[in-house]
Amino acid sequence: MPIITYRQALNDTLGEELKRDPNVLLMGEEIGVFQGSYRITEGLLQEYGPKRVVDTPIAEEGFVGVAIGAAMLGLRPVVEIMTINFILVAIDQVVNHASKIHYMFGGQVRVPLVIRTPSGGTGQLGATHSQSFENWFAYCPGLKVVAPATPYDAKGLLRAAIRDDDPVMFIESLALYDTKGDVPEDDDFVVPIGVAEVKRTGTDVTVISYSRMTAVAMQVAQRMANEGISVEVVDLRSLRPLDRPTIIASVKKTNRAVVIAEDWYSYGVTAEIAATIQEEAFDYLDAPVQRVAGIETPLPYAKDLSAASKPSAHSLIYAIRKVME
Amino acid sequence: MPIITYRQALNDTLGEELKRDPNVLLMGEEIGVFQGSYRITEGLLQEYGPKRVVDTPIAEEGFVGVAIGAAMLGLRPVVEIMTINFILVAIDQVVNHASKIHYMFGGQVRVPLVIRTPSGGTGQLGATHSQSFENWFAYCPGLKVVAPATPYDAKGLLRAAIRDDDPVMFIESLALYDTKGDVPEDDDFVVPIGVAEVKRTGTDVTVISYSRMTAVAMQVAQRMANEGISVEVVDLRSLRPLDRPTIIASVKKTNRAVVIAEDWYSYGVTAEIAATIQEEAFDYLDAPVQRVAGIETPLPYAKDLSAASKPSAHSLIYAIRKVME
Amino acid sequence: MVKEANVVYPSLVDEDANELRHYYYQMLLLRRFEERTGEMYVKAKIGGYCHLNLGEEATIVGLMAALKAEDYIFTNYRDHGYVLARGTPPGPIMAELFGKETGVSGGRGGSMHLFDAERHFMGGYAIVGGQVPLAVGAAYALRYQEKSGVVVAQMGDATTNIGAFYESLNLAKLWKCPVLFFIVNNGYGMGTSVAMGSSEPDLWKKGASFRIHGEQIDGTDVLAVRDACRRLRDYAEREADPVILDMVSFRFRGHSVIDSDRYRNPEFVRKGRQEHDPVRNFATLLHEHAIIDDAWLKATADQVEQEIQQAIDFANASSDPKIEDLYQFMYATEVANTPGPEDALAAVKINRGEV
Amino acid sequence: MVKEANVVYPSLVDEDANELRHYYYQMLLLRRFEERTGEMYVKAKIGGYCHLNLGEEATIVGLMAALKAEDYIFTNYRDHGYVLARGTPPGPIMAELFGKETGVSGGRGGSMHLFDAERHFMGGYAIVGGQVPLAVGAAYALRYQEKSGVVVAQMGDATTNIGAFYESLNLAKLWKCPVLFFIVNNGYGMGTSVAMGSSEPDLWKKGASFRIHGEQIDGTDVLAVRDACRRLRDYAEREADPVILDMVSFRFRGHSVIDSDRYRNPEFVRKGRQEHDPVRNFATLLHEHAIIDDAWLKATADQVEQEIQQAIDFANASSDPKIEDLYQFMYATEVANTPGPEDALAAVKINRGEV
Numbered sequence A, B: 001m002p003i004i005t006y007r008q009a010l011n012d013t014l015g016e017e018l019k020r021d022p023n024v025l026l027m028g029e030e031i032g033v034f035q036g037s038y039r040i041t042e043g044l045l046q047e048y049g050p051k052r053v054v055d056t057p058i059a060e061e062g063f064v065g066v067a068i069g070a071a072m073l074g075l076r077p078v079v080e081i082m083t084i085n086f087i088l089v090a091i092d093q094v095v096n097h098a099s100k101i102h103y104m105f106g107g108q109v110r111v112p113l114v115i116r117t118p119s120g121g122t123g124q125l126g127a128t129h130s131q132s133f134e135n136w137f138a139y140c141p142g143l144k145v146v147a148p149a150t151p152y153d154a155k156g157l158l159r160a161a162i163r164d165d166d167p168v169m170f171i172e173s174l175a176l177y178d179t180k181g182d183v184p185e186d187d188d189f190v191v192p193i194g195v196a197e198v199k200r201t202g203t204d205v206t207v208i209s210y211s212r213m214t215a216v217a218m219q220v221a222q223r224m225a226n227e228g229i230s231v232e233v234v235d236l237r238s239l240r241p242l243d244r245p246t247i248i249a250s251v252k253k254t255n256r257a258v259v260i261a262e263d264w265y266s267y268g269v270t271a272e273i274a275a276t277i278q279e280e281a282f283d284y285l286d287a288p289v290q291r292v293a294g295i296e297t298p299l300p301y302a303k304d305l306s307a308a309s310k311p312s313a314h315s316l317i318y319a320i321r322k323v324m325e
Numbered sequence C, D: 001m002v003k004e005a006n007v008v009y010p011s012l013v014d015e016d017a018n019e020l021r022h023y024y025y026q027m028l029l030l031r032r033f034e035e036r037t038g039e040m041y042v043k044a045k046i047g048g049y050c051h052l053n054l055g056e057e058a059t060i061v062g063l064m065a066a067l068k069a070e071d072y073i074f075t076n077y078r079d080h081g082y083v084l085a086r087g088t089p090p091g092p093i094m095a096e097l098f099g100k101e102t103g104v105s106g107g108r109g110g111s112m113h114l115f116d117a118e119r120h121f122m123g124g125y126a127i128v129g130g131q132v133p134l135a136v137g138a139a140y141a142l143r144y145q146e147k148s149g150v151v152v153a154q155m156g157d158a159t160t161n162i163g164a165f166y167e168s169l170n171l172a173k174l175w176k177c178p179v180l181f182f183i184v185n186n187g188y189g190m191g192t193s194v195a196m197g198s199s200e201p202d203l204w205k206k207g208a209s210f211r212i213h214g215e216q217i218d219g220t221d222v223l224a225v226r227d228a229c230r231r232l233r234d235y236a237e238r239e240a241d242p243v244i245l246d247m248v249s250f251r252f253r254g255h256s257v258i259d260s261d262r263y264r265n266p267e268f269v270r271k272g273r274q275e276h277d278p279v280r281n282f283a284t285l286l287h288e289h290a291i292i293d294d295a296w297l298k299a300t301a302d303q304v305e306q307e308i309q310q311a312i313d314f315a316n317a318s319s320d321p322k323i324e325d326l327y328q329f330m331y332a333t334e335v336a337n338t339p340g341p342e343d344a345l346a347a348v349k350i351n352r353g354e355v
């Protein structure tokens, strides 16, 4: 399998799906002429032309709505929202419309829509440009929410998302774009939506994570191995549907769990995972599930404060040690 | 103490605060000429005039932003959003601006703003008109989120919210408006933000809830008493800040906990409470914390399906029995 | 941009008499459907929020007379009349209001969320303005797929104050989408008059910031509506260009069936209902031109009554959606870890206290 | 609505020479501040996103010359020049960019979130359009409190496509708010030209749907800007009526310091920078009128250089915000169950691996 970046995996997949299905089109701000704020769509306008790669005005509510309406008539729009912070102006369209249309109208019409957007943020992006809202979407029935951690999953899940007939929120991460990994060349390879993966097996403690934090967890697991602690890493990959059986099976084996996510601590993704584990594996737990997540302030800009506000390998190690006590 | 409805408690408090402070003003759709979609503002336009009671066009993003900007210059707007479902079009203003302004600008300016809105819904309101999003706001640092369950708390918390210098989301419930209870006449009575209340003491199991579900919990606690099960009811009242000490103290006493909320099950408020309890009272728990919450679909309209999708006294009793097993 | 002078039809010679009679029949059907719906609501056969089209019959019937089968329609919550006039039988519509499995949305939607895919009726959406970008998207898809047809974005007057409306105007113009922005201007958004809500109360001028042509039309005159819609529909399709139609009509009752309308002067309402009744006015016109007579009116009224009664009977006789089907329409593409019928039964039993 | 003819100033006799020199000084200060800021970013003294005002100096200095102390200003993320021209010393601004405690926002905001309450500079907001309703709200408060003054809602050209902008226009007009909708029309929103984004590319006409007067002004001519702003500011205050100013200028570099600007033709950019340089053009004008000479230019350049170097030195010498102050500005009104300095220290230590 060739080794490529996460960015390349996304770019390849978008191109291949554009080629495969004439109803697939890309929409978003700066995805064409500018070639993508984070270069995910680089070269695609040149290759597929302005009908398939559509630069939009700054009107997220409008063009997300347009994408939903177009999907209802059979197009398969893949929308880029520059970062998840900006989806707040379009969230009514996603949650009050896209997520409900199939169900509320008795299954008469489908909304094959993908919304791609990077969440979280490192590097002093400041209070308005570094938030995570995937928990909000994961809360909403009718949506599917995926958040790949590797180039492999990025490709497989994006393909699955584009070929899926429901609205899929596809959560990316700026810090992952340059990471590298194996990606199969097989044209029909997909990663199924709704299925977590044990990315590393272990026996002492289960770490549950997704997206960028899975990369952190994998590094930490390696380090902990040197200290003689065997860490199993469950990568959620999908936040909705949530693959509870895989999480629970792992925790029943290791009897200890740490959940890590980049979002704010209270009411974030880690809350759902911890609550689920205590519910379904209570008798197997040797210690309370530890949660590792972001410090709860609007992210300060100053370098040290900013860096210190986000969960890290350090905080994961701290939590693993705590749960192993 | 006089016995009045939750609606009356809100209406009285709004009137009193309008009278007390000339910088307090009310804004919202249909709050004046129409006298309030749910009659919370009845009579206030007549009494305080159009400068203080401002009917707005249907432009939630715009007028919530106007209220924030006005608050920055010293006004104290109390905004009504007709139901929480409609706040999605204004959520950028609340989360990307109101919640961050004090922190991000180094404390130079305050945003004394209250947003009142009913959440949840009974009675076939359908998929777009019966949602709960208070968990979304509770997730956001910089906001305060309160959700009173009784006329007493409605009055005390609304007063506290209006006199508070931070943006406060004030969550109401359609089904509570006609409920009655004691309300003190003391002009300076407030209920502190950030403090839960043990609304009923008990020894066998703690039920944690807020807003309408606290009313359900209180009824169920009474019923369970007849069966010899002593239920302690912790009413959160504030979702942010969350009064973890009160929750934990109760659970450490009863050793069993059930959390009930009207919102969707996964990633809802109950997840945070359950996660918190297992974290801080793990060794005291005799059984996993049970969560009771809404079934995860866009709410179907049909009467039976609709009613059966929301948590009820029945489901709370079921969970209490389960946790007592 | 023009404010169209009210067209007067001194003679109906160029009209097909059967068609005129059909318009009347349709308007009466809408009128009586809504009145009976109000009754059914009071009888608690219908729940939730329920908004009637009373007073707006000409707007709806005129529009539908102008549309072609390939056109699509997106509406707000005040949607009963549209799907009815588009040709959906009254039975499944009433059944939806009753929340029955035979309803147009399988009982899942209710009054505000009707849908009929077959007839390109693309739904009622209850968030003010939410339907407007969707309609632009449908028109976008028509253009993308090089199909003919136009898309109607129906909305109320007060909806023209929300951001989604303006973003939609810009995108529709910029992307050459054949959209009719169809504003049912009944003078009020709940209790808020047009002038209280819009700094530009001439709603047909609201395209000015977007280079979009707009016209004001007497929405109580079914022929004026039909002609304007035909002309502008064809224009939009031919030129791939959006237009705004400001359809002035009179709201007969409160905002929804539970609104007592206490903010409108009763005399104003009485007069409005008398002068701007599209159904009665059209009957008078047809009568004057000897296109209908009393016997025909009576027979038509009877037929309408019967049809609606049949619809109510149909709705009454229909079954509720099955509890085990609670998750039925959750996803179009099944994936792992989603609940099924047994989960639905188990969960519902708990909520109902049946375990 | 008028598109103002470009005013030509054949003579500067009516002008105060010192004031003219001050404009030049201010524009140069902005120019060099931004150029040095770009350098500091490359040196990693500044992080996050960083947007410069290069090419927009006349727009900013002209505006500030027209505003009064009681006026308020709300901007987007391209905000350095505004707070600088409003009179905030360069030191605390640069310190904010460096993320220092002495910064105008205490190091919590950064480049996109400057603030100076004392000078009524009400912040940079980085969500496109988000600042616009806030500005209307401030103007609303002025009217409510019966104070004089106006509020500037600064934004870029591409911001005029978002819903919040239109809702704001409607509310400002309806509620008689003295707002200057101040559009810095630099031709692009990132890589998107005005014509690609707006169906009405004449941005000054975008008030047409709201009965709001608009004008287009040469944003590279500091005197034209000042005069238009004075006139329209006074109009807005006197009539309690909003206005739109479409300030045409040229963006010298990419959208932000990390944008390589590869979508604009290099020749186009070269020519634009040559022809539409507000600083150089104004120097030429003053030179021609013998208001300045080479010696003065040199002295001014030196002074500016020194001031900015001092600002950089100040920023470098300043301390980072203290870790224990992480929660410091969380709430204006303290309530129970909120974390404090010890919690901050404990949490940060864990994240940093110091425990």
Ligand SMILES: Cc1ncc(C[n+]2csc(CCOP(=O)(O)OP(=O)(O)O)c2C)c(N)n1
Residues within 6 Å of the ligand: B029, B058, B060, B082, B086, B089, C078, C126, C127, C128, C129, C155, C156, C157, C158, C159, C160, C184, C186, C188, C189, C190, C255
């Ligand atoms: C975003 C949003 N805000 C508020 C509401 C509540 N609401 C429902 S209908 C309505 C009035 C709409 O008036 P108009 O557009 O004139 O349509 P009409 O009801 O007169 O047909 C309001 C405020 C809503 N559904 N959505």
Ligand SMILES: Cc1ncc(C[n+]2csc(CCOP(=O)(O)OP(=O)(O)O)c2C)c(N)n1
Residues within 6 Å of the ligand: A029, A058, A060, A082, A086, A089, D078, D126, D127, D128, D129, D155, D156, D157, D158, D159, D160, D184, D186, D188, D189, D190, D255
């Ligand atoms: C709601 C939202 N969408 C997208 C962005 C990303 N973004 C930041 S600036 C910008 C371009 C704005 O252009 P313009 O308004 O012309 O201002 P300029 O940068 O040219 O000064 C975009 C798309 C954002 N910050 N907020």
Ligand SMILES: [Mg+2]
Residues within 6 Å of the ligand: C156, C157, C158, C184, C185, C186, C187, C188, C189, C190
């Ligand atoms: Mg109306």
Ligand SMILES: [Mg+2]
Residues within 6 Å of the ligand: D156, D157, D158, D184, D185, D186, D187, D188, D189, D190
């Ligand atoms: Mg620009």
